[in-house]
Every structure is written in C-alpha cells, then in structure tokens.
Amino acid sequence: xxxxxxxxxxxxxxxxxxxxxxxxxxxxxxxxxEALGRVLAEDGSTERAEVLTAPHDLxxxxxxxxxxxxxxxADTYGASxxxxxYLDVVGEVMMGEAPEVHTGLGQCAxxxxxxxxxxxxxxxxxxxxxxxxxxxxIEVLKPVAVGENVIQVGEDVRRGDAxxxxxxxxxxxxxxxxxxxxxxxxxxxxxxxxxxxxxxxxLVPPEQAPGxxxxxxxNSTTLAALTEQAGGMPLRRPIxxxxxxxxxxxxxxxxxxxxxxxxxxxxxVSARDLTAQVIESLGEPGVLVHGVSLRPGKPTILAVCGDxxxxxxxxxxxxxTNTFRLFVTPTIRLLQGAEPQVERSVRARLARNVSSATGRxxxxxxRLEERDGELWAVPIFGKSNLIYTLIRSDGEFVIPLDxxxxxxxxxxxxxxx
Amino acid sequence: xxxxxxxxxxxxxxxxxxxxxxxxxxxxxxxxxEALGRVLAEDGSTERAEVLTAPHDLxxxxxxxxxxxxxxxADTYGASxxxxxYLDVVGEVMMGEAPEVHTGLGQCAxxxxxxxxxxxxxxxxxxxxxxxxxxxxIEVLKPVAVGENVIQVGEDVRRGDAxxxxxxxxxxxxxxxxxxxxxxxxxxxxxxxxxxxxxxxxLVPPEQAPGxxxxxxxNSTTLAALTEQAGGMPLRRPIxxxxxxxxxxxxxxxxxxxxxxxxxxxxxVSARDLTAQVIESLGEPGVLVHGVSLRPGKPTILAVCGDxxxxxxxxxxxxxTNTFRLFVTPTIRLLQGAEPQVERSVRARLARNVSSATGRxxxxxxRLEERDGELWAVPIFGKSNLIYTLIRSDGEFVIPLDxxxxxxxxxxxxxxx
Numbered sequence: 001x002x003x004x005x006x007x008x009x010x011x012x013x014x015x016x017x018x019x020x021x022x023x024x025x026x027x028x029x030x031x032x033x034e035a036l037g038r039v040l041a042e043d044g045s046t047e048r049a050e051v052l053t054a055p056h057d058l059x060x061x062x063x064x065x066x067x068x069x070x071x072x073x074a075d076t077y078g079a080s081x082x083x084x085x086y087l088d089v090v091g092e093v094m095m096g097e098a099p100e101v102h103t104g105l106g107q108c109a110x111x112x113x114x115x116x117x118x119x120x121x122x123x124x125x126x127x128x129x130x131x132x133x134x135x136x137x138i139e140v141l142k143p144v145a146v147g148e149n150v151i152q153v154g155e156d157v158r159r160g161d162a163x164x165x166x167x168x169x170x171x172x173x174x175x176x177x178x179x180x181x182x183x184x185x186x187x188x189x190x191x192x193x194x195x196x197x198x199x200x201x202x203l204v205p206p207e208q209a210p211g212x213x214x215x216x217x218x219n220s221t222t223l224a225a226l227t228e229q230a231g232g233m234p235l236r237r238p239i240x241x242x243x244x245x246x247x248x249x250x251x252x253x254x255x256x257x258x259x260x261x262x263x264x265x266x267x268x269v270s271a272r273d274l275t276a277q278v279i280e281s282l283g284e285p286g287v288l289v290h291g292v293s294l295r296p297g298k299p300t301i302l303a304v305c306g307d308x309x310x311x312x313x314x315x316x317x318x319x320x321t322n323t324f325r326l327f328v329t330p331t332i333r334l335l336q337g338a339e340p341q342v343e344r345s346v347r348a349r350l351a352r353n354v355s356s357a358t359g360r361x362x363x364x365x366x367r368l369e370e371r372d373g374e375l376w377a378v379p380i381f382g383k384s385n386l387i388y389t390l391i392r393s394d395g396e397f398v399i400p401l402d403x404x405x406x407x408x409x410x411x412x413x414x415x416x417x
Numbered sequence: 418x419x420x421x422x423x424x425x426x427x428x429x430x431x432x433x434x435x436x437x438x439x440x441x442x443x444x445x446x447x448x449x450x451e452a453l454g455r456v457l458a459e460d461g462s463t464e465r466a467e468v469l470t471a472p473h474d475l476x477x478x479x480x481x482x483x484x485x486x487x488x489x490x491a492d493t494y495g496a497s498x499x500x501x502x503y504l505d506v507v508g509e510v511m512m513g514e515a516p517e518v519h520t521g522l523g524q525c526a527x528x529x530x531x532x533x534x535x536x537x538x539x540x541x542x543x544x545x546x547x548x549x550x551x552x553x554x555i556e557v558l559k560p561v562a563v564g565e566n567v568i569q570v571g572e573d574v575r576r577g578d579a580x581x582x583x584x585x586x587x588x589x590x591x592x593x594x595x596x597x598x599x600x601x602x603x604x605x606x607x608x609x610x611x612x613x614x615x616x617x618x619x620l621v622p623p624e625q626a627p628g629x630x631x632x633x634x635x636n637s638t639t640l641a642a643l644t645e646q647a648g649g650m651p652l653r654r655p656i657x658x659x660x661x662x663x664x665x666x667x668x669x670x671x672x673x674x675x676x677x678x679x680x681x682x683x684x685x686v687s688a689r690d691l692t693a694q695v696i697e698s699l700g701e702p703g704v705l706v707h708g709v710s711l712r713p714g715k716p717t718i719l720a721v722c723g724d725x726x727x728x729x730x731x732x733x734x735x736x737x738t739n740t741f742r743l744f745v746t747p748t749i750r751l752l753q754g755a756e757p758q759v760e761r762s763v764r765a766r767l768a769r770n771v772s773s774a775t776g777r778x779x780x781x782x783x784r785l786e787e788r789d790g791e792l793w794a795v796p797i798f799g800k801s802n803l804i805y806t807l808i809r810s811d812g813e814f815v816i817p818l819d820x821x822x823x824x825x826x827x828x829x830x831x832x833x834x
Binding site for chain 2: 032033036058059060061065067093094095096097098099112113114115116151155156157163164171172173174175176177179180182184200201202203206207209210211212213214215216217218219221222223224225226228229242266268269270271315317321344346382383385386387388390391417
C-alpha cells in the first residue's frame with residue numbers, strides 16, 4: 001500500500017496544485033450572438049481593448065420615455081385641471097427618425113415612447129395628463145419637471161464606462177448590453193480542452209454487454225458532461241486496460257491534444273498506482289498529491305506535467321464525480337480566467353444525525369425536501385460508492401476534516417448538483 | 418389608450434393562459450452521451466417503456482469493495498492479532514474476469530476492489546488486516562461479518578426499479594446511471610422551437626450603425642439566449658417594422674415553423690396595439706391577456722393561437738427579459754414535460770427601503786454582497802428600463818401586488834439571473 005499513507009487535506013491539495021499550475025488563458029474572438037456562457041477575456045491588443053468599455057453613450061440621443069407631448073417644462077409650471085397650460089402642437093416625431101420639428105416657447109410635439117426628444121423640448125407630458133383642445137393645440141393638466149419622462153444621453157451607460165470585466169461569464173442580458181453599444185464580437189477564453197481517459201481491465205464500452213466480472217465504463221460520459229458544464233471541451237479517449245506501456249502511450253497522446261488530462265483509474269490499488277506512474281512520466285513536476293483525506297475520493301492524484309494539469313481520479317463513479325467537481329471544475333474555470341469556485345448552494349436543516357471520522361472531509365449526498373416552508377436535507381442511505389445514491393440526491397453537504405459529525409436539526413450548506 | 422385599462426395580476430395571467438394552453442410534448446430518441454440537459458419523456462411505445470426502469474440488477478455480480486482476500490466470514494470468527502485465523506490462499510481473481518477459483522472451508526482468494534467475489538466466499542478481509550505467512554497462506558487478524566466489504570447483486574439498483582421520471586432534466590450523473598445499466602439511448606422531449614420576432618420602426622440590426630432616433634435590436638439575441646437556457650431552440654426572424662400587413666405575414670410564417678411565437682413589440686402604445694392585432698389574427702382563441710400589473714413588463718400579451726403559444730413582450734429589453742422569464746421560460750419547460758417553474762434563488766437581507774405601488778408586482782434588480790458572512794441585496798439605482806441595470810445586477814426580488822414596499826433589513830428571496 002505505498003500510496004495512501006500520507007493523505008493530504010482537500011484544501012491543502014488544491015493549494016499545492018495551485019502553487020505549481022500557472023494557467024494560460026487562450027483567447028479567441030467570437031460573435032456576441034454565439035457567446036452565451038463564454039467567459040470574457042482580455043486579448044492584449046490595445047486597439048481591441050475598448051470592447052469592454054462603452055464606445056459611445058447609451059442612449060445616444062435623448063429618448064422619450066412615455067407616449068405624450070414633448071414640451072418645455074417651464075411652459076407647464078403651475079398647470080392644473082382648473083387652470084391648464086395651453087400649448088400649440090407643432091408636429092409629431094416619428095419613431096426611428098430625426099425630429100423634423102423644433103418646439104419653441106408655448107409649443108409641443110407629439111411623441112411616442114422611444115421617440116427622439118425634439119430640439120427645444122426638455123420634458124415629456126404623459127398623454128393621460130393632457131386634453132386636446134383642437135387639432136393644433138392641447139391643454140396640459142399638471143406640470144412636469146425638466147427631464148421628466150426623458151432618458152438622457154448616456155443615462156444607461158456613458159462613453160468610456162467599463163462594461164464587463166474579464167473573467168465574467170456571459171449571460172443573456174450581457175449579450176444584449178454589448179450589442180446595444182454595437183459590440184458584435186468579443187474576446188473570450190477558448191474552451192479548455194479536457195482529455196478524458198478511462199482506465200481499467202474490467203471496463204467495457206456502455207454499448208457492449210459486460211461479461212462476468214466486467215462493468216460498463218460510465219466515467220467517460222459523466223466526466224465529459226461535467227467538463228461541458230464547466231465550460232470546457234471534452235476530448236473522449238478510448239478505454240485503456242491496466243497496462244503501463246499502453247497507458248503511457250494513450251495518456252501522452254491525450255495530453256498532447258489537451259490542456260487538462262483526466263484519467264479515471266481502475267478501482268484497485270494496483271491500478272491506481274499504475275495511474276500515478278503514468279502521470280509521473282508525462283512531465284515535470286509530475287504528481288504533487290497522491291491521496292486526499294476525503295470521502296468519497298481518497299485515492300485522488302493532482303499533478304502538473306509541464307504547463308498542463310493532470311488528474312488521476314478514482315474509478316468509482318461517485319468518487320470520480322465528487323473529485324472532478326472539487327478539483328477539475330475549478331481548473332477548467334481557471335483556464336478561462338474565471339473565479340475557480342462558483343457553486344450553487346442552499347442552506348437546509350439536516351434531517352438526521354450523520355457521523356464522520358475526524359481527519360477526513362466527508363461529502364454526504366442528500367435529497368432536499370420542503371417541510372412547513374423550511375428546507376430539509378435528507379441524507380441518502382447506501383454505501384457512498386453507489387451511483388444511484390448520486391442520482392437520487394439533489395446535492396451534497398460537507399463535513400469538515402475536524403468534525404466528527406453533524407447533528408439532526410443543524411443547518412448545513414448543500415451544494416447543488 | 419385602449420389596452421392597459423384592465424391590468425391582470427401576473428398569477429392570474431398565467432392561470433388564464435394555462436387554462437387554454439394544452440402543451441403537447443414531442444418526443445425524440447437521442448444517444449445518452451448527447452442527452453445532457455435534455456428532459457426525459459415517455460414515448461408511449463410499450464416495448465421502449467423499460468428504458469426508465471432498470472433492465473437488470475446493478476451490480477450484476479457480487480463485487481469486492483476492498484483490496485484483500487475473499488473469505489468465508491465464519492472462518493474468521495474470533496480472529497485477533499493474538500490468535501489469528503489461518504487461511505490457505507487458493508488463487509487470485511483477476512479484474513474483469515470470472516473467478517477461476519472456488520473458496521472452500523479454510524480457504525481464501527486474493528481480490529481487488531472491483532473484482533467479482535468468487536463462489537464460496539461471502540465477505541472480503543482488507544489486506545491491511547492480514548499478514549502473509551508464506552506464498553500459500555495468510556493470517557487474518559480481525560473477523561469480518563457476512564457481506565462485509567462486498568457490494569451485493571442489485572445493491573445499487575434492482576432489476577425493474579424505476580430509475581428516473583419523465584420530466585426530469587438529465588444531469589451528468591444521470592447519464593452515468595443510465596449507461597451503467599446499458600441504456601444508451603433515451604426518449605427525451607424535442608427542444609421546443611421558439612420563433613423570435615423583433616418589431617419596431619426604430620430598430621436596426623446590431624451590426625448596423627443606428628441613425629438619429631434609431632436603436633439597435635438586442636431583444637432577438639437576448640431572448641434567443643434565454644430560450645436556449647430554458648431548453649428551447651430559438652428561431653430568429655428578421656426585424657419587422659410597425660406595419661400591420663408585414664407583421665401579419667412575418668408572424669404567421671414564424672408561428673408556422675415554431676411551437677411558440679415571441680414578438681417583442683416597439684415601445685410605443687400604438688406599436689403594442691399592432692402586436693395585439695397581429696397575434697389576434699393568428700388563430701383561436703387569440704389574445705387572452707393584454708396588460709399585466711407588473712413592473713417592468715406591464716404591456717405584455719399572453720395568447721394561444723390554435724395549439725400554439727404566442728407572446729407579445731414589451732420592446733424595452735429589461736421588460737422583455739423580465740416577462741420572458743416569467744411567462745415564456747415556464748412555457749418552454751411545459752413543452753418539455755417539465756415543471757414550469759424552477760428558479761434558482763437565495764435569501765438575502767435588503768440593503769435599503771424600496772417602495773412600490775399597491776396593485777402592481779414590482780421586480781427589483783439587486784446586486785448581492787456578502788457582509789460579515791451575511792448576504793445583502795443592494796437595489797440597483799436607475800430607471801427600471803435601462804439595460805445596464807440588468808447587467809449590473811445578480812438577480813431580482815419581487816414586491817407582491819398587495820405590498821407598498823419592503824423595508825431595509827427585511828429578508829427577501831432573490832431570483833438569480
């Protein structure tokens with residue numbers, strides 16, 4: 001058992017890995033309309049740096065914010081239903097067109113929400129607060145202040161304002177904001193390529209009926225899906241048996257094409273030692289952590305080979321998923337210039353006692369239930385390495401290293417899957 | 418102002434819409450490895466219904482869950498470091514192979530985590546709790562119970578067990594669970610096709626420099642991105658001006674290709690009335706709700722035309738986004754057979770007083786800040802229809818119809834964007 005004598009706490013494992021891993025964000029330019037979920041990057045070229053600051057004011061012209069009449073506010077002062085202000089209607093501003101009218105003293109122009117405010121006017125009176133006198137004049141029943149019902153030039157965003165920072169993941173509204181300013185292309189991080197390699201003499205592809213003692217390889221698909229969720233591009237490699245030479249060839253070829261290599265080893269100790277040997281051969285500094293005080297996920301390998309990251313995850317699908325979320329997802333985010341850890345979580349009350357061994361970080365699967373308006377976390381029964389515990393669960397909570405358990409009724413933070 | 422006299426509360430608007438809208442879930446079969454994010458469906462054909470129940474036990478054979486020796490538990494009873502049990506090693510079970518050995522009385526076989534338990538054995542002793550005597554025998558230092566360190570046939574999931582319900586959105590671990598059972602293809606809801614049509618004389622494509630009084634169309638892109646997030650397939654249509662005939666032609670053609678039509682109208686009342694007229698002409702029962710007591714988003718149209726859903730959203734991008742999330746996202750989910758409303762939310766303390774008009778549901782944009790370990794919701798200043806309020810915000814909270822506001826320090830539920 002050479003491997004697991006020296007278990008490293010999860011935080012410490014990540015710290016050691018980060019000390020050696022220097023992520024380079026590769027940048028590409030994409031159309032904004034295809035940029036949903038991509039992470040903004042700086043591409044370093046000064047003539048393009050302005051994409052993340054506003055190239056002009058928004059709105060670019062004073063926009064009417066109500067259907068009604070553009071007026072000079074001073075003309076309406078003191079107006080009331082008993083003593084309305086009379087104004088001459090000198091024209092109408094058409095949507096999407098420059099105003100052809102100028103509103104002078106005692107004059108107004110018909111406008112719509114979204115029209116350009118005509119020169120001379122400084123406010124808009126809602127149509128509901130006016131009454132027509134004849135075709136050419138109206139009564140205004142209530143005064144407006146200067147600027148009322150008008151969106152001023154630059155009120156939304158000013159020329160030169162910073163828009164969105166590098167490292168920001170683009171949401172639907174962000175695409176809209178960029179397009180509103182005529183920014184139709186942005187620099188984003190290239191999707192990190194993550195090579196996924198399942199290792200094990202017992203594995204067959206999921207399409208194949210397993211013989212006695214064989215199981216279907218499911219990690220290739222699960223880890224590829226987790227890669228996609230993290231913003232990466234999975235490169236799925238064929239299954240390799242527990243053979244040093246074959247593994248070295250396959251892992252070397254996989255890493256050459258990728259930014260990150262993820263091997264999920266067989267479940268036995270000897271298979272895992274093989275993985276460590278293979279990863280160690282891929283480049284300096286090699287294996288940094290081998291064995292993490294974590295359940296599930298103890299036999300995890302964190303490595304840096306040259307400028308690339310490599311991980312050896314346990315073959316058990318529950319452990320593989322848990323350790324992927326803990327170490328590989330943040331790595332994929334780092335490679336996009338984003339914050340490494342952004343997890344969705346909720347707070348819930350634990351529905352029964354859960355014990356844990358001190359010195360080990362336990363990740364406990366739970367189902368969420370709402371009872372009397374309060375959220376409860378119900379631990380899922382079953383050995384921690386059964387895949388269907390993961391499928392029946394909505395998320396997990398963490399029992400820290402130094403805790404021997406959490407009592408029923410305590411509040412826990414549940415990280416959602 | 419014919420339209421907005423009769424405002425409908427948002428809940429009531431949805432109820433009326435649901436009364437008339439009978440979503441048909443269209444089903445297609447896809448490979449499991451491409452099914453991330455898709456929603457499981459029942460395809461009605463009985464010979465395929467078994468895809469959602471387990472076709473066989475998992476694991477299909479008793480699996481060793483430790484590296485060590487497969488034994489008969491009874492042979493180890495009473496064993497201790499002082500008085501170990503002696504067992505003959507009769508062979509080794511190779512990974513991925515049927516055992517060639519049978520362990521009789523006083524015998525054991527070398528196994529690895531993941532090996533098949535050999536016939537005759539009923540438990541596994543961890544290698545750490547054994548000592549080699551010679552090449553053919555070991556000492557066991559501690560007794561094991563029957564079944565210890567063994568995953569029994571069907572312990573993960575039993576043949577015939579229900580796996581995942583229709584309406585469930587597939588996560589990475591779900592793909593793994595299905596593949597583990599040899600289910601490599603599943604019936605899922607076809608992505609609902611959502612035609613998106615921006616209307617307005619003032620609109621130009623975002624690539625084009627707007628003239629005086631013109632603005633760039635950003636709703637096409639924002640609403641397409643929201644469609645994708647909801648699991649739908651956006652069909653983007655060209656911008657159409659505020660012209661009844663052109664709109665009727667364009668909307669009719671769009672709806673013919675789609676399951677849902679989303680028009681975002683111009684910002685003026687007359688443009689919105691046009692939208693209502695166009696939608697009304699597309700089929701029975703037509704416009705069901707025209708005007709919702711909601712800010713932002715008052716001039717929203719909910720309609721059913723034949724068996725399809727149609728929405729007229731306000732042209733203002735903030736209102737369009739808000740009403741899309743409120744009405745269109747749930748519709749896209751319904752068309753996939755999923756629960757209509759699943760929103761991510763967090764609870765936070767409001768950082769300052771926010772007032773609201775009674776009789777109107779206000780959606781207030783906030784930024785989330787952590788202060789002393791507590792989450793605070795900081796309202797974003799600025800008129801509610803500025804796109805950059807949406808970009809600077811992390812989410813929104815809702816002030817209900819019957820409330821006149823929320824006081825600083827009160828807890829609010831923030832729906833994340």
